[in-house]
Amino acid sequence: MRKVELNNMEEYKYKVIKKLVETNGNKKRAALKLHCTVRNVNRLIVRYKQEGKAAFQHKNKDRKPAIAFSPEMKKQIIGLYKDKYSDTNFRHYTEIVFEELGVKISDTTVNKWLREENILSPKARKKTKKQHKKLMKLKLKSVKSEKEKNKIKEVIYKVKKSEAHPRRPRCKYAGEMIQMDASSYKWNGSDIWHLHVAIDDATGEIVGAYFDHQETLKGYYGVVSQILLNKGVPALFYTDRRTVFEYKRKNAPLDNEDTFTQFAYAAHQLGIEIKTTSVAQAKGRVERVNQTLQSRLPVELRRARITTIEQANHFLHSYIKKFNDQFALRLNSTKNVYEKQLTPAQINKALTIIENRKIDKGHSFQYHNLHYMIVTSTGADVYFKEGTEVMVIKCLDGKIYANINDKLYNIREIENWEEYSKNFDVRPELKKEKKKYIPPIDHPWRQNSWKLYSSSIRAHLYGANN
Known part of the structure; x- marks a missing residue:
């Protein structure tokens, strides 16, 4: 005979009923002890006489649930x-x-x-x-x-100890504060990339993300362009103290006499305030989302079989939407402080890199080891005297313009060698595209189609019987 094991409650019931049967005791008193009715006590007595101690064991004991995993x-x-x-x-x-x-x-x-x-x-x-x-x-x-x-x-x-991060209340409205940071990690399992991330402090929504090989101005411009295109102009960027955002001159006579970085100038033109900190816990939202992305994103990139940084940037568009649907908060208030969204053309002009150059003796200027000539909108060369100040403007799409005396000019790259020799090469003749002849409406070829079209319109307006 197998040994019957009961838990404490089942054991207590067994002892009360056993004593009741052996001593022919009071059923009402037993019902009070077991917190049940006399009718239920009678059922327990019958089961005890038929099965003994096993009657008090739960019938599902040692039985595998139907929903259990194999x-x-x-x-x-x-x-x-x-x-x-x-x-x-x-x-x-x-x-x-x-x-x-x-x-x-x-x-x-x-x-x-x-x-x-x-x-x-x-x-x-x-x-x-x-x-x-x-x-x-x-x-x-x-x-x-x-x-x-x-x-x-x-x-x-x-098993390592985790670090604590102090809490602070979220901002009330979306767009009130955007926290930005870059996270260096082996995102594809082998190469270290830098993921530039921006998160809305109020909603916890990732509003921009961009991969680059280093933490660069290009990476942050890529993030900001996504914010301006999809959301609008925010009120504040909260970042760490990197020279991309702020730069203090060593010999500045005053502490508040700082130089404008390229990013700071672009933000100033858009009316966005920049706040920096050297304490990582102060911008804990973006630090925390970096940890979450380091945990989840490499796995998703591996599942999607992504190996290049270009593929990863393309994948981010769909992944960030999925991430926000799952983790971003939904505010009770529909109000946000984003200003109007900018068009791609406006964003291209707003996020620029500006550098100063001078016209040389050859009426050109040098930029990134290449020589450029100033030209008009029609393509004619414009000559300025040596030493003329040139503000070189490189837009987000890579196009370069020159600003001289507050007037914008196009530029033309001067090649090191001519493409064709005037004396020894024969230039290929460019075939002119023939203009397509479109006959007028009263042309004989189009009269039949016009009659069919006019009759169908007449039938639609006045009815088929008229």
Whole structure:
């Protein structure tokens, strides 16, 4: 006969009913003890006489639930995490399991299974890490095998303390503050790229993202162009203290006498304030989203088989929309402080790089190791005397213009060698495109089609019978 094991409540019921049957006691008193009716006590007595102690055991004990995962599926999910997605947080991994295997599973179940395998989430909190470390140390004392001990020591070594970040209230309106930063990471698994990110402090929405090989002005211009095109002009940029945003001259007589950087000048022209800080915790929203993207984005890039930075920038458009749909907040107030959205042409003119040059003896100027000639809108060369100041304006699309005495000119690159020799080369004749002849409406070729068209219009207006 098998041994019957009962929990505390079941054991208490068994003892009360057993004593009641053996002593022929008072059923009402037993009902008060068990917090049930006399009728229910009679049922328990009948079941006790038929089955004995086993009558008080729950019938679903040791029975596998119908919705439980099979051991094969559990092994497949754990193996998939170990083999391909060991750097993925558990919540993100449940989404991947649903997309790849079609299995809907909670992050708590994944957490339980992987904890049994001594695997913590990459985003585990400090308290969780501390508890897991303590548990591993207790387990280390009971293990005798050196192989198992080394495995446990490796798990303990990987558990690191997390840093705390102070909180502050969010801004009230969207567009009131945009936090910006660049995150250097091996986004494709091998090369270090810099992801320039901008996040709205009020909604937590990523409003711009751009990959570049370094943290550059081009990267931040790429982010700002997305904000201006999709949202509008924000009130404030909150950034770290990099020379891209602000620059203090060493020999400046006054502390407030700073030079305008290219980015600061563009922001000033748009009416956007710039605030900088050297404390990472002060702009915690963008720092936190960098951690989230470092956890999730490399996995998504790997799944999409993206290897180049151009492909990654193209992929960001769809991924950021998906990210915002999942994580961005929805404000109760529909008000935002973004000013009107700019057209691509306006953005191209607003986000420029401005440098000063001088006209040389050859009536040209040098820019990035190339020589350029000033030309009019019709293409005719314009000659300025040596030493004339030139403001070179490079737009976001790469086109270059010259500003002399507040007048804008086009430029022409001067080649090192002529394309054709006047004496020894024969220039290929350019074929002129023939103009297409379109006959007038009263031409005989078009009279028949005109009659058919006019009759159909007449039938539509006055009816088919008229």
